[in-house]
Amino acid sequence: MFHRPSTLTEALELKSRLKDKGVFLAGGTDLVVGVAKGRLAVEHWIDLSGVPGLSYVREEREELAIGPLATHAMLERSAFAPALAQAARTVGGPAIRNRGTIAGNLGTASPAGDVSVALLALDATLTLVRSQGSRAVPIRDFFVGPGKTRIAPDEMIQEVRIRRPADSAFLKLGKRQSVAIALVSAAAVRQSDGRVAIALGSVAPVPLRAAQTEAHLAIAGLAPDAIREAAGLVSAEVKPIDDHRASADYRRALSGVLVRRLLEQLAAASSNHESAAPV
Numbered sequence: 612m613f614h615r616p617s618t619l620t621e622a623l624e625l626k627s628r629l630k631d632k633g634v635f636l637a638g639g640t641d642l643v644v645g646v647a648k649g650r651l652a653v654e655h656w657i658d659l660s661g662v663p664g665l666s667y668v669r670e671e672r673e674e675l676a677i678g679p680l681a682t683h684a685m686l687e688r689s690a691f692a693p694a695l696a697q698a699a700r701t702v703g704g705p706a707i708r709n710r711g712t713i714a715g716n717l718g719t720a721s722p723a724g725d726v727s728v729a730l731l732a733l734d735a736t737l738t739l740v741r742s743q744g745s746r747a748v749p750i751r752d753f754f755v756g757p758g759k760t761r762i763a764p765d766e767m768i769q770e771v772r773i774r775r776p777a778d779s780a781f782l783k784l785g786k787r788q789s790v791a792i793a794l795v796s797a798a799a800v801r802q803s804d805g806r807v808a809i810a811l812g813s814v815a816p817v818p819l820r821a822a823q824t825e826a827h828l829a830i831a832g833l834a835p836d837a838i839r840e841a842a843g844l845v846s847a848e849v850k851p852i853d854d855h856r857a858s859a860d861y862r863r864a865l866s867g868v869l870v871r872r873l874l875e876q877l878a879a880a881s882s883n884h885e886s887a888a889p890v
């Protein structure tokens with residue numbers, strides 16, 4: 612059955628009544644493909660397109676507030692956090708980016724979700740809402756396994772928020788330049804206190820934060836030797852599998868290469884910034 616609520620309250624009441632039998636439909640680029648290929652069966656669709664006010668990307672001082680129906684095309688136009696825009700720009704092709712949404716990328720919980728990887732490095736906070744109230748969930752706690760998240764059966768992703776980073780970047784290698792799922796993707800973020808965060812996609816059952824590599828960078832900084840060591844550490848820290856796209860060994864090596872390139876970019880940007888600072 613197809614439901615098209617016209618208010619958020621109506622959408623949440625439907626979800627609360629239907630629980631797992633009701634599935635939110637955003638852009639449909641994962642869901643509809645899944646149903647068409649027989650991987651998914653949907654009893655009740657809850658189409659969010661009739662609910663006003665869910666599609667926005669809004670700067671609020673040092674934070675970016677993103678509505679669940681914000682598309683990848685909208686995210687790629689935002690200069691707030693380069694890693695997020697760069698990740699959105701690599702999703703599918705233009706048609707997919709015009710339909711696919713941030714909440715759909717998070718809700719699918721693919722280990723290869725490009726925008727999810729960037730949001731993980733950016734320490735995004737997700738607001739999950741249900742009829743009786745809402746809660747904030749750090750993205751670190753959100754992904755449980757492939758296709759599995761901490762969203763309760765009566766909850767919906769209402770908003771995603773990130774803080775403005777000092778600098779950030781995202782890189783992805785696929786089998787093609789466009790419409791390609793990542794063999795490995797990686798995002799690196801430098802916060803204004805100097806802390807560096809690294810997240811990777813397609814190297815574990817969920818998008819992965821490279822905690823050991825981050826701990827090394829917190830001590831060693833972004834000097835060339837420290838970056839070389841970080842590349843070695845991250846290759847050991849990821850947990851990829853062999854599949855039809857690439858071997859685990861290739862993914863491990865590629866993780867090191869992508870992270871080294873990202874950290875070199877952050878280091879160059881930070882030294883440009885310092886040399887431009889007034890004396």
Ligand SMILES: Cc1cc2nc3c(=O)[nH]c(=O)nc-3n(C[C@H](O)[C@H](O)[C@H](O)COP(=O)(O)OP(=O)(O)OC[C@H]3O[C@@H](n4cnc5c(N)ncnc54)[C@H](O)[C@@H]3O)c2cc1C
Pocket residue numbers: 634635636637638639640641642643644679701702703704707710711712713714715716717718719723724725726762766767768769790791792793
């Ligand atoms: C040809 C093709 C190429 C693609 N390439 C890429 C790629 O390069 N990189 C990449 O990351 N992805 C890619 N994708 C996957 C997909 O486009 C993205 O994951 C997209 O962001 C999904 O968003 P959507 O709005 O279409 O989600 P939908 O299909 O509508 O929904 C996906 C899941 O999210 C849930 N959901 C949606 N909104 C909410 C909400 N507000 N609250 C809770 N749950 C919600 C749905 O119930 C469903 O489980 C590709 C898909 C196709 C078909």
